[in-house]
Structure formats: C-alpha cells, structure tokens
Amino acid sequence: MSQKQSNQIEVGDGAAIPNPEDKGLVSAWYIALFGTLALIILLPWLKPDPYLNILRFVPDGILVTFEVTVLSIALAIVIGLLTGLGRLSPNRFINLIASLYVEVVRGIPLLVQLFYIYFALGRFVQVPDIIAAVIAMAFCYGAYMGEVFRAGIKSIDYGQTEASLSLGFNRRQTMAYVILPQAWRTILPPVGNEFIALLKDTSLVSILAVADILRRGREYAAESFNYFETYTMIALIYLLITLVLSKLISVMEHRLSHYERR
Amino acid sequence: MVQRLLAVLVLLATLCSPVFAETTIVFATDATWPPMEFVNDQKQIVGYAIDFMTAAGKEAGFVPVFKNTAWDGIFAGLAAGKYQAVVSSVTITEDRKKAMDFSEPYFTVRQALIVNKESAAKKIEDLKGQKVGGQIGTTGYFAIKNVDSVEAKSYDEIGLAMEDLNVGRIAAVVCDDPVAANYALDKYKDNLKIGSIIETGAAENYGVAVKKGNADLLALVNKGIAAVKAKGMDQELKKKWIGQ
Numbered sequence: 001m002s003q004k005q006s007n008q009i010e011v012g013d014g015a016a017i018p019n020p021e022d023k024g025l026v027s028a029w030y031i032a033l034f035g036t037l038a039l040i041i042l043l044p045w046l047k048p049d050p051y052l053n054i055l056r057f058v059p060d061g062i063l064v065t066f067e068v069t070v071l072s073i074a075l076a077i078v079i080g081l082l083t084g085l086g087r088l089s090p091n092r093f094i095n096l097i098a099s100l101y102v103e104v105v106r107g108i109p110l111l112v113q114l115f116y117i118y119f120a121l122g123r124f125v126q127v128p129d130i131i132a133a134v135i136a137m138a139f140c141y142g143a144y145m146g147e148v149f150r151a152g153i154k155s156i157d158y159g160q161t162e163a164s165l166s167l168g169f170n171r172r173q174t175m176a177y178v179i180l181p182q183a184w185r186t187i188l189p190p191v192g193n194e195f196i197a198l199l200k201d202t203s204l205v206s207i208l209a210v211a212d213i214l215r216r217g218r219e220y221a222a223e224s225f226n227y228f229e230t231y232t233m234i235a236l237i238y239l240l241i242t243l244v245l246s247k248l249i250s251v252m253e254h255r256l257s258h259y260e261r262r
Numbered sequence: 263m264v265q266r267l268l269a270v271l272v273l274l275a276t277l278c279s280p281v282f283a284e285t286t287i288v289f290a291t292d293a294t295w296p297p298m299e300f301v302n303d304q305k306q307i308v309g310y311a312i313d314f315m316t317a318a319g320k321e322a323g324f325v326p327v328f329k330n331t332a333w334d335g336i337f338a339g340l341a342a343g344k345y346q347a348v349v350s351s352v353t354i355t356e357d358r359k360k361a362m363d364f365s366e367p368y369f370t371v372r373q374a375l376i377v378n379k380e381s382a383a384k385k386i387e388d389l390k391g392q393k394v395g396g397q398i399g400t401t402g403y404f405a406i407k408n409v410d411s412v413e414a415k416s417y418d419e420i421g422l423a424m425e426d427l428n429v430g431r432i433a434a435v436v437c438d439d440p441v442a443a444n445y446a447l448d449k450y451k452d453n454l455k456i457g458s459i460i461e462t463g464a465a466e467n468y469g470v471a472v473k474k475g476n477a478d479l480l481a482l483v484n485k486g487i488a489a490v491k492a493k494g495m496d497q498e499l500k501k502k503w504i505g506q
Contacts, residue, residue, distance in 0.1 A: 122431070129415075209395065209415050209423070218416075221338075222333075222398050225338070225341070225361045227341075
C-alpha cells in the first residue's frame, strides 16, 4: 500500500523544523541553536565595540518586527479563513472573487505590494507606516493562508458534512461546529510555517522606513561603517528567533498529531 | 610576410597603448540626489557632480566612469574595492575621515528643513514629538537624530522621504539645500516649502572619497578639482544645474 504513495517534496518557508523522529535534523537544530547563542554572547563579550553597541542599538527593532509579524499573521488568518471559505463556496460570484484575489496577490512580488500599498495608494489613503506594512503583509499572506484553509477544510471527510446535515445542522453550523474544529489540526502546522516565513519577510518593510531589526542594523552600519559586524549580528538575531520559533511549532505539531498516532 | 607584419603591429600597439590610454577611475554614485547626481529620463546618470568630475577628468587626464550604487552600502563597496572612489555628495566629516580619505572640497552646502506649505516650523526643535525624515547615513539624518524631542525616520532614498512628507506621514525632511530646493521649489512646489536653512555652525563640504591610503588617486582627483575651480568652470556648472 505504501508503495502507492507518491514521493513528496516538502520545502518549508521557515527554518528546518526538527522532527523528533529524524535524529539528523535534531542535532543540526541543536548545533545551529547553540552556535548562534554562543556567538551572540561571545562576540559582544570579547569585542564590546562594536558588537555590544549593535546589540544595544537594535532591541526596539526586534519589538517592531514582532509587532508587525503578530498583527500581520492575525489579520492574515482572518483574511485566509474568509478566502478559504470563499474558494469552497457554491456561490459562483463569491468563489470568483476569492479566486481572483488569490490569483492577483500570488502573482505580485511582496516587495512590489509593499511599495504599492505604501507609496502608490498613499496618495489617496493615509495610514501610519506600521499599519501600512501590516496591511500589505496580511494582504499578501492572506492569499497563501486561504489556500491552507481550503486544503484543511477539504481534508475533512465528506461523511462528516453528511452526518451533520442529517442531524439537522444547516451549512453554516456544519462548518462552524463540525468541520472547522477538526480542520484546525491540519491547518495549524502550516500556519506556524507561514508565521516564520512572515517574520523573515518583515525584513522587507525596512524599505518603508519602518524601524525593524534590519532597518536598525542598516542605520548602525551607515553611521559606524562596521558593515561586517553589524550584518553578522543582524543575521544571528534573525536566526535565533526563527530557530526558537521552529522548535515551538514542532512541539505544537507533535501535540496535534497525538490522535493520529494512536 | 603579412602575418609577420601584423605581429609587429600588434606588438607596437601593445607597447604604445599605455601611453595613449588615460587612467580610468570608477566612481560610485547614488544617483537619487537631484540636482547633484541623478538618473534623467534617458536613463543616464547626470548632475552637477557628474559634470564636475568629467571636467576634472579632462583637466587632470582621467576618464571617469560612474557606477550607480545604493547609498546604504556605498562606503562598504569602497572599502571592498568594488570601485576606486565615491562622488555622491559625501560631506567631509571627522567620523568619515577615520574610515576613508577625502579630496579637496568641490561643493559647499547647508542642511535645509523642508516642511508642508502651512507649517510654521523654522527649526527641527519646533516639531516636538513629530516624525522627521532623512536619508539613512546622511548628515541631514544625523542632524535630526541629534534632536532628542523629535522621532527620526531613516529612508533609503531622499525621494521616498519627500513623498512621505507630501502625503503627510511625516512633519519634515532634512537634507542638503540644493536637493531641498530641487524638491520643494520644483517637483512638490504646490505642497512643500523650505522652512529654513539650518545653521549648524560651519557649512558642509562635499569631497570625493577614496580608500584610505590611496594617495596617487587622491592627488589625481585633487589636481582635476583644482583645475576646474581655477578656470571658473564650477560657477558655470552651478548656473546650469542649480540656478541662482
């Protein structure tokens, strides 16, 4: 039976997520984490100027990066849910709108979308910089998230819908009380991946003069000319964040797969 | 016979060519700084500094090649040897002198505060608690950062800061006065104005930056700059690019 399964190539957007069964990857994760931690601690300790100065310069940037990431993912999940439901809707008009949105957004590079929402639309609607960044990121990731939701909902056996309908639930109730609670388990892990991918992509908002980690680093480098040291620290900070997050997501995934393993 | 003749000719050509070939100097420039250096509608890099260096090259015997480079990494590229010099409205400062060598000044500017038409602000301090923008790593941005009561915002290009000021996301922009004039008196003249010229003590001088210790190149560039100034060509260029 297992022969029938086609070979799947999985390329995640985030850092490699350690699978507890895969010993090789687990050790790679540990080496990367401890290497990063050691460098982040050792470099400023051995050479306070400039490494410690850089570490002092960027913390508010880390906050902004997280702010943009969390707000964007929250908004993207809402947009994604609506898009996913729209793509499955029997109503042809709603279906068309949702599909059109996904098609358009996926065809435009994120950087161009950021410029578009910030500068092109800025002539008509004025929103503060961080909000503009959040809207642009959520607008883009909402489309990807929509596909995740659609796949998650479709993964639930149609028998569930039939059973629910025969018990007297209407379509909306079926979706809200029967299908979605089950689909969450399939949906959450890829959402976690998207979260990490989004966090990395927020480095693009530095182009909008939003003071995130990368922007702060660039400001430091432009003033001190310590390009090597600054970008080394910036890369290490991003790496540390994504490594920790990918571990958290792997733990979550492990918990969620609890039922399947029985 | 013909082959031998050709061989001799080739040999002669190789021997003679160093005599005729002029030194080529690759200058990096962030061509987003009108009217000093910018890309025109024919996609050519033009401007005051470009004309100045071309004239200096004619006088001192070098051929300048201009390479459009993002401001953000322009000094990193110089240190890495990707080009030999930077001519990009670089103000000569003590901090920068530690990292690179500078030619004689070729232009003098002051920092200007650009604000909305209705604004009454005359200096950065007047904009307490508001956002003021400048280009990352420029003396204009450093001037904003020195004022604690305003929030400094750094942009990749000065044009993006002007657009943000135009739509009202920030309260003011600080940059070199010829650039300020180009935006406030021309492109955005309906919306923006020059609030004031900031008197931060001494005026700022633009210099050509070269890698630390590159004395030969510096001497050549200095020779060109001196010759252009001696002939009064810089005044003509000023008239051409800046007006008054």
